[in-house]
Amino acid sequence: ERAIPLEQAKRHLSTVYYNVKGRIYYAIGFKNDKGGFELRNSQFKGCFPPKTITTFDRGTSTCNLFEGFMDFLSYLTLYPMKEKDLPTESAVVLNGTGNLKKAIPFLSKHTQIYAYLDNDEGGKEALEKLQKLNLPVKDISKRYADFKDVNDYLCGKKMEIPQTKLKPIRLKF
Secondary structure, eight states: OOOOOHHHHHHHOEEEEEEETTEEEEEEEEEOTTSOEEEEETTEEEEESSOOOEEEOOSOSEEEEESSHHHHHHHHHHOGGGTTTOOOOEEEEOSSGGGHHHHHHHHTTOSEEEEEOOSSHHHHHHHHHHHHTTOOEEEOGGGGTTBSSHHHHHHTOBOOOOOOOOOOOOOOO
């Protein structure tokens, strides 16, 4: 349902089994730089600590920045040559905007940062923080402005615009 090809998922995800109060659960897991995992299944979104960023250092001058691993995998699905034939860009997955500060040293090594952040308040705040640090960041979220994030763009799932309820007014004649 996330439109990520199975072969793509197998390259970057693992099945993680975990125990909560004697019950065994499982989820897909995306490994971070400190051996923890971002965990997802149909009923759970969380992490197996420690929670931190995931980096793909290809020793390049450019870096792609993603908020979550589904956006990273969606990008690779949209542009498969970026991973297979032309691995010319490094990447960092924040695994949540709360990890932005942890990514600054890695991002600072690059002369161009392409930010594929969410089109929501958290994504906009993260972009503003990077711009205030004078990092060479380019906002790519405009390319998928009608969508919440890269994965919704891949799936063709546009953002719903909340309908405001109009209050009736009384006209006096």
